[in-house]
Amino acid sequence: MRFLVVFVSLIAVASALNCYICNSLNQPECVTDFQKFNKICPVKSFGGQKAVKPVGCRVTRQYVNEESSIVRECAYSGEDVDRKSNKGSLGVSRVYSQCSEPICNSTGSSFHFFTAAVLIALYKLFA
Template identity: 35%
Template sequence: MKAVFVSVIFFLGLASISSAMSSASFSVGYLCYQCISTSDNQEACSESDLEKLKPFIKVCAPLTEGSYKGSKAKGCRKIIQTVESKKSIIRECAYSGEVVDGQKKTGNWGINMYYYQCENAVILYFSL
């Protein structure tokens, strides 16, 4: 009797999931670390330890303003920025640009930036 009850519950659960999947809309997007190491409570943004970075993983939403309004993320970006010997790490969704690995940009007055951008964080998610 117990096995029959479990089987019925399992079958009903599968039917519910199947029904929900048929009415769901699927999207492809990116999950990226989104943080700035110099912001309050975001010091771990400068870490390489994936466990310490977990709180910063977020879905990249389409942009709602600016010249790229409505654009979806193309990848994830990490910027290592040094301004007069003060270093900060910025991790964000990338809406423009191409894959780069340590591209250096130098500005005036002791500003150096290294850009990293990847496209390997594609996720598939759905909403009901």
């Protein structure tokens, strides 16, 4: 019986989804030093549904007039998107990315990786 409890516990931990969870308005290090916010996404209940499991990780960059903030969180609905724009009220805009792999909400986009790869290729080509 003890073996069964340990086995089920290991399966539950192995299937858990980790994401970076922070908000730069309350935690300024969420912008660049977000690795310390690596947490297991909890199962939540909301919208009349109970025990909703996370489906991915999300990072949202919000711009309000001249100020910006970053929110890294677990996603409970939606699908993988990269840099999707969402306009709010006057002076408010959001750009978010969602991914389904563990701790994939670091940069918010594969664009940074692509840009770095192109710059390195250009450097090697002309250097």
